[in-house]
Amino acid sequence: MFLRPPPAPTKQTWLWLAPYVAIGIFSLAMLVVTALLQWREQDTALSALEGDMHWAERTIENRLHAHQDFLTTLGREQEFRQLSYEAFQVRASRYVRDNPEIEAIIWVSTSGKVEWVSPNETTATYVGEQLDATRLLALQEALRTLRPLFSENYPNAAHQPANDLILPVQTGSADIGAFIAIQSLEPLLRATLPAAFTTRYSLSVVDAEGREVFSNSSVKPTDRKISGTISLDLPNNRLGLNIVAYRSGGAWLTFVPAGLIIFLTLIATGTLVQLRRHAHHRAATEEQLRAAYAFRHAMSQSLITGLRAIDLKGRITFVNAAFCRMTGFDEGELVGVAPPYPYWPTEEFERLQHNIDQALAGQAPAGGFEMRIMRKSGERFDVRLYFSPLIDSNDQQIGWMASMNDITEPRRARVELERAHERFVTVIDGLDTAVHVADVETGEILFANQAFQTIFGFNSVGQNSALLTAACRPAAETLIVDPAKLGVDDLPCEIFDGELQHTLSGRWYHLHERAIRWTDGRTVRVQIAADITDQKHIDEINLQQQKRLEQTSRLITMGEMASSLAHELNQPLSAIANYCAGCIKRMQAGNYRFEDLLAAMQKASDQAERAGKIIRRMRDMVKKSDPKCLPVSLPELIDETRAFADIQAQRSGTQISVLMPENLPKIVVDRIMIEQVLLNLVKNGIESMADVPFDRRHLSIQARVVDERMLEIAVADQGHGLAEEDVEKIFAPFYTTKQDGMGIGLAICRSIIEFHQGRLWVEAGREGGSIFRFTVPIEEKET
Known part of the structure; x- marks a missing residue:
């Protein structure tokens, strides 16, 4: 039953409104006067700010153009190969020293690899470093357009915002690299703008989307009304400089006049409000009660969870629409019914009666009852029923409230999942490859198949992986990445892929290890170890056979050339015999000179050395060695x-x-x-x-x-x-x-x-x- 609203008294309404109107007009007039005075003061400050903004914009752009001109000079010399590494170090180091916002000047290849760095002591980068994806993208864009441009902002080694000024360099029509000036934005403002400027204004650099990169306004409060933005249109990187004036006094001083006016107005109207509020309090309370009841009723009828209330004897006192939809019975068919309920299947009477008796005795489990009931059409389905005491406004229990969820589909999915898990475990256990999963942080083994337990011991789940697999575990320095340093964004990734020998059994295994995200969200190591002992033995046999084939090939080659080598050796041997015979004849005749004999013996020695070289080459070719x-x-x-x-x-x-x-x-x-x-x-x-x-x-x-x-x-x-x-x-x-x-x-x-x-x-x-x-x-x- 809804209450009829009281009639509106027209004359009393005007009497109540007259004082409000008078107070409002007076307060509004005072606020307008105060606002005009503050606006004039703000306009003067804005005019001064505009002039300072134009000066700051020109100063910053001139400094950036100076950096670009310096890189252009280096690029022109590099284009004609006139710039040596030593000259680059001297000039770039001097320029970095004179410009504190420049952290380093580097020369990179077209692939983004750092080749020159100046100064050498900089921590911004190092020779051999590969530019990350953001900086490499900017480099490729510069090489494509052949124009200087700026990269997107990124944090430098000191976690300060920085960007790259990239100047592409070509020789002829071929890209050879680029000079990059790594400049930090915060020192750029300190070096460009004088201290008098930064003491008057709060400065913050924002990107193209308006996000703040950094700010120096954390020391003093700022006046956002006296502010402006300088747009620095850098190639490929639009930056903005927000300038906000520091307040000369506390922020509260601006609002003191308006606050006083509002405070006095509130005091005057407060009394009138309290008088009227008392008159309408009872009507408002009744309306809230009606709204609260309607809301709770609508909420219970809108739930997809079935709700049922019973008294202390089990008689149904309330069911919501979801409960009726689940069972197929109307509310009138259920309210007032005592057990057995019409939605109980005949074959389940005994078990369901036991459940309701247990619930009425206050012994219902916290996890609820899982039961099978039926719809009005006779269709059976599975539900889970949770019980909680029904308490009235006097903290007295008047019955039991039950919530019912249809679990037919989740139960079917759970059964299918269990069967799929059983099939998966059966397949994994059937492999002759050892597979196990271990937590990266604790080393706890979360899963291990039958082959793994055969090698490293049974009941391995729950044990420490590092201790259990110590006999066949890769050294930390051989890992591709350190698993302890992996983040969620790095997964999945490969940790190790290689061959290891089990120190106890002596068998060889091919170990493949990856880091993945486990079902509960943590990072785990999946290790697959395949026994390759027999394969390595076969490979060793094949290697020995290969060596024998190579030796045989050399012997065959030497055998085919044996006749030619014999002919080749016959020439120096015949020459040696002729030289020796000639010397003997001259010495027997007594008609010789020492110089002639020495020349003949020297030639014989040369021919002997020639024959020796032929024999040594043949011996080296056929001898067996590693x-x-x-x-x-x-x-x-x-x-x-x-x-x-x-x-x-x-x-x-x-x-x-x-x-x-x-x-x-x-x-x-x-x-x-x-x-x-x-x-x-x-x-x-x-x-x-x-x-x-x-x-x-x-x-x-x-x-x-x-x-x-x-x-x-x-x-x-x-x-x-x-x-x-x-x-x-x-x-x-x-x-x-x-x-x-x-x-x-x-x-x-x-x-x-x-x-x-x-x-x-x-x-x-x-x-x-x-x-x-x-x-x-x-x-x-x-x-």
């Missing part, structure tokens, strides 16, 4: 290879030429192995030209530097070349294009080159024939 990669002179290595190859080349009428640039760097290789590769390729090239005319039998050996790490060697012949299908198979073991070939030479050559981290491939020559190319590492230069 690979030793040392710096080797490529010209010397090619000369030694030609000493073998020239014998076969002379017999076949093949001309061998060597084309190499001067001052080639040394290569880091095993001399004998690379000599074997060269000899094999040269020998194959000579044999491929057996059917071509003599004037075309020409083989060339060329070398060039590919990059700062690798050198390329090419062996080109003028033979019959290779068919397209042979190019794909030529390096396969036991595949040959020769009638009497074994097919292991080129396969061994590729293995040797890959052992040196190089690459071996074949190309068709422009004028016929084939070009075999391979790369080997260059000796690193000391810096």
